[in-house]
Amino acid sequence: MKAENCPEYWNEKFKQKNINPSNLAKDYGGAYNKICDWVFKNKHNRVLDIGCGIGVVSFILKKRGFSFQNRDFVCLDFSEIGLKIAKEYCNWIKTIQASFCSNEKIIELENHKFDLIICHNVLEFVEDYLGFAQKAVNMLNDKGKIIFGFQLRKTRSNNPLKRIIDPKMKEFQEFLKQSNLIVENDCVIEKWYLSLITKMDKEGAL
Numbered sequence: 001m002k003a004e005n006c007p008e009y010w011n012e013k014f015k016q017k018n019i020n021p022s023n024l025a026k027d028y029g030g031a032y033n034k035i036c037d038w039v040f041k042n043k044h045n046r047v048l049d050i051g052c053g054i055g056v057v058s059f060i061l062k063k064r065g066f067s068f069q070n071r072d073f074v075c076l077d078f079s080e081i082g083l084k085i086a087k088e089y090c091n092w093i094k095t096i097q098a099s100f101c102s103n104e105k106i107i108e109l110e111n112h113k114f115d116l117i118i119c120h121n122v123l124e125f126v127e128d129y130l131g132f133a134q135k136a137v138n139m140l141n142d143k144g145k146i147i148f149g150f151q152l153r154k155t156r157s158n159n160p161l162k163r164i165i166d167p168k169m170k171e172f173q174e175f176l177k178q179s180n181l182i183v184e185n186d187c188v189i190e191k192w193y194l195s196l197i198t199k200m201d202k203e204g205a206l
């Protein structure tokens with residue numbers, strides 16, 4: 001079975017006793033806080049965190065006083081253990097357990113576009129990562145934004161799909177161009193490349 005179709009891999013990982021949003025926020029606070037800065041700044045009503053894992057982003061947002069009321073903050077993952085922990089640490093989120101690649105729940109979601117999508121440290125584990133990214137972009141509102149985060153350096157991982165995506169590489173740049181996407185902001189924090197990407201309108205303006 002391919003690791004990307006294998007929530008069991010992530011369930012096992014998230015069962016480890018030192019894995020919780022608070023510890024991850026301490027270890028990788030720089031990158032997660034940057035993502036949260038962008039979420040705060042953009043004041044979106046409908047937010048989707050694809051491959052949210054154990055919900056580190058929603059945990060930090062809650063700690064920083066983000067107002068979840070009157071918003072849809074949806075966390076999607078195919079790991080039930082991940083979602084359970086995410087919900088435990090931030091009760092405000094709505095959770096969807098589904099594979100983003102193939103699921104009728106996703107078709108349902110496609111009819112309800114999002115203002116902001118977060119996809120951090122997920123594409124590295126997906127075989128058809130550009131197809132996955134395109135699917136996410138298709139779920140954006142006309143002026144929606146998407147945050148992609150990638151690891152720039154190799155780390156220890158026994159997931160056979162783990163790869164390093166170089167954001168400067170031609171195929172990723174082509175994908176942005178063809179999908180009318182423009183990088184509004186990007187940065188490197190520790191081992192992460194983070195980018196806030198906006199859909200251009202028909203005239204090409206942000």
Ligand SMILES: C[S@@+](CC[C@H](N)C(=O)[O-])C[C@H]1O[C@@H](n2cnc3c(N)ncnc32)[C@H](O)[C@@H]1O
Nearest residue numbers: 010051052053077078079099100101120121122
């Ligand atoms: C390295 S973790 C990152 C978690 C979180 N985004 C973060 O930055 O803390 C990758 C996550 O992607 C999820 N994932 C991978 N492929 C997926 C798919 N096809 N559908 C839904 N979730 C997926 C895994 O279950 C895992 O929780």
